[in-house]
Amino acid sequence: MKTYEFTPKNICAQKITFSLENGVIHDVHFFGGCGGNAKGLANLLEGSDAREAVSRLENVTCGNKGTSCPAELAKALVSVLND
Numbered sequence: 001m002k003t004y005e006f007t008p009k010n011i012c013a014q015k016i017t018f019s020l021e022n023g024v025i026h027d028v029h030f031f032g033g034c035g036g037n038a039k040g041l042a043n044l045l046e047g048s049d050a051r052e053a054v055s056r057l058e059n060v061t062c063g064n065k066g067t068s069c070p071a072e073l074a075k076a077l078v079s080v081l082n083d
Helices: 033-045 052-055 069-081
Strands: 003-006 017-021 025-031
Touching: 003 069, 017 069, 025 033, 025 052, 025 069, 033 069, 052 069
Parallel strands: none
Antiparallel strands: 003 017, 017 025
8 A cells, every 4th residue: 555645735734645555545634624524534535446536526616716625635646546
């Protein structure tokens, strides 16, 4: 299992970490932002297929930011999956 670190843009969280094993998401952590929402999202994603998660999260927005913690996680996943 490999762990990744991503620096998101235009959201409250300053860093996102996660692990992938055979395309399956594990150990998602948001540093900063809305703690309860981040923990809930991490719990929901544990054991999920990364590509499926991207399709569900990539267009989620927060306020007028044009992005969100879920959308930034989707960007991070895409960058890793496309490597």
